[in-house]
Amino acid sequence: MIKNLKPCEMCGKHDSLTDTLVEGSVLSVCRKCTKFGTLIKKTDIIYLKKPKKEIKLEEVKEFITPEYSKLIKDARERLKLNQEDLGKMISERESIIRQLEQGHMKPTFSLAKKLEQYLKIRLIESNEPKEKLKDVRIDFSNAAMTIGDLLKMRKK
Numbered sequence: 001m002i003k004n005l006k007p008c009e010m011c012g013k014h015d016s017l018t019d020t021l022v023e024g025s026v027l028s029v030c031r032k033c034t035k036f037g038t039l040i041k042k043t044d045i046i047y048l049k050k051p052k053k054e055i056k057l058e059e060v061k062e063f064i065t066p067e068y069s070k071l072i073k074d075a076r077e078r079l080k081l082n083q084e085d086l087g088k089m090i091s092e093r094e095s096i097i098r099q100l101e102q103g104h105m106k107p108t109f110s111l112a113k114k115l116e117q118y119l120k121i122r123l124i125e126s127n128e129p130k131e132k133l134k135d136v137r138i139d140f141s142n143a144a145m146t147i148g149d150l151l152k153m154r155k156k
């Protein structure tokens with residue numbers, strides 16, 4: 001009797017299934033179909049799945065600091081400029097400056113960059129991790145990656 005209730009993910013046959021790496025994804029396939037992929041051990045599957053999260057961690061997101069209105073106003077006053085002067089400097093209307101300083105309008109990234117440059121302040125922050133992750137990351141879009149590479153990487 002075959003204990004496995006799930007059919008082979010490649011041919012649909014009911015047989016004892018083995019986890020196999022086929023074109024970058026892990027499939028449960030029957031003995032006959034394992035020849036299409038690379039046989040992998042359970043530990044390798046865990047390793048294959050793990051780096052996905054780490055890639056997400058590495059995504060750098062930029063955002064406008066919530067303190068933007070105070071920062072802009074303080075910097076402008078420090079430079080002894082009025083709202084109109086600052087508007088002229090960065091070629092924006094005075095009303096835009098006023099709205100920014102009142103916190104009624106969040107600057108766009110391009111506007112924030114201009115303000116950063118002229119006012120010597122930092123408005124754009126990022127969640128960039130301070131320390132680079134030491135673990136080897138795998139590019140899953142790279143179909144040329146073989147289980148052999150994987151095992152080599154893990155030994156490092």
Ligand SMILES: [Zn+2]
Pocket residue numbers: 008009010011012013029030031032033
């Ligand atoms: Zn099969």
